[in-house]
Amino acid sequence: MGVQDDLLTYYADRYQIVAFWSLRTADRKIVLGNKDNRVCRFCGKAEPEVTFRKDAHAFPECIGNKSLFTHYECDTCNHAFGSGCENDFGNWSLPMRTMARIHGKNGIPTIKQGPNSVYRIDGHPDGLSTNIDETEGFIENDKSARILKFHLRRGPYRPAMVAKAMTKMALSIMPEEELPNFQLALDWIRPGSASEMTVAQMPCLYTFIGGPVANDLITIAVLTRQHEGLAVPYSFLLLRYGHEMLQMILPSIERDIHLYGKRLDVCHFPCFQDDGGTVMRPVKRNLLAFDSAEVIKNDIFVLEFSYQQKIRH
Numbered sequence: 001m002g003v004q005d006d007l008l009t010y011y012a013d014r015y016q017i018v019a020f021w022s023l024r025t026a027d028r029k030i031v032l033g034n035k036d037n038r039v040c041r042f043c044g045k046a047e048p049e050v051t052f053r054k055d056a057h058a059f060p061e062c063i064g065n066k067s068l069f070t071h072y073e074c075d076t077c078n079h080a081f082g083s084g085c086e087n088d089f090g091n092w093s094l095p096m097r098t099m100a101r102i103h104g105k106n107g108i109p110t111i112k113q114g115p116n117s118v119y120r121i122d123g124h125p126d127g128l129s130t131n132i133d134e135t136e137g138f139i140e141n142d143k144s145a146r147i148l149k150f151h152l153r154r155g156p157y158r159p160a161m162v163a164k165a166m167t168k169m170a171l172s173i174m175p176e177e178e179l180p181n182f183q184l185a186l187d188w189i190r191p192g193s194a195s196e197m198t199v200a201q202m203p204c205l206y207t208f209i210g211g212p213v214a215n216d217l218i219t220i221a222v223l224t225r226q227h228e229g230l231a232v233p234y235s236f237l238l239l240r241y242g243h244e245m246l247q248m249i250l251p252s253i254e255r256d257i258h259l260y261g262k263r264l265d266v267c268h269f270p271c272f273q274d275d276g277g278t279v280m281r282p283v284k285r286n287l288l289a290f291d292s293a294e295v296i297k298n299d300i301f302v303l304e305f306s307y308q309q310k311i312r313h
């Protein structure tokens with residue numbers, strides 16, 4: 001058995017999938033929930049106290065979601081999430097969405113850096129175009145190794161808000177009967193909430209997938225623990241789009257309080273493949289800390305591309 005099979009067995013022995021979607025940008029529109037009895041899952045309010053006129057994306061359009069919506073997010077919460085935690089998530093994820101050529105609300109986002117945004121990377125249906133300068137540190141060319149290193153800057157973001165955005169995605173696709181296990185998490189993500197619950201000191205497991213990737217495919221799932229005898233976190237969100245897969249432990253104090261303070265071993269879930277098959281791609285794994293509430297500015301990460309021959313114009 002390969003490592004991938006070992007990991008699958010690890011999760012199959014401990015978890016069940018309670019929500020799973022694999023969506024293409026062009027898929028038909030699906031709306032979750034009851035259209036005739038609309039109650040907001042996030043604030044608990046119903047018509048006529050709140051309205052439900054806007055399309056409520058189950059997870060943000062910026063990662064290419066143009067098909068999965070819900071009937072149970074009111075316009076007030078929709079607006080507050082959009083200008084709050086989902087904005088932080090959008091800023092954090094922006095450079096990689098460009099590099100993967102993912103179409104958001106206004107097409108593929110442009111990366112602009114340097115004085116007067118002079119360095120740009122624009123996405124097009126067939127690739128990327130760049131206007132960059134090696135001398136300014138935006139790009140590094142390691143000629144001997146034939147590697148181009150892009151120094152990409154994320155937009156300003158608050159890590160804890162990125163975690164809230166991912167928790168909100170999970171709670172949007174969560175089956176109704178699971179919600180009692182996430183009441184404190186719902187309180188934590190509620191716009192304007194005074195809840196200071198931190199994401200238990202558990203990092204987000206991050207996988208970077210190299211090589212060509214689909215730019216119109218999102219795979220998202222929620223797993224829950226099979227039984228209380230297992231010393232593993234109750235629930236995970238798995239989210240794959242473009243070159244990235246994020247795996248976050250969902251805060252369920254209700255189900256995990258007995259584990260607090262104990263050492264837990266957590267391993268990366270096997271990466272969802274573009275074709276649903278077993279073709280393995282080169283991956284890099286990492287841990288991300290999304291617990292700080294401070295604004296992070298000028299967060300640069302380095303993206304490497306190997307090349308055979310540099311083409312000069």
Ligand SMILES: [Zn+2]
Pocket residue numbers: 040041042043044045050073074075076077078
């Ligand atoms: Zn609401």
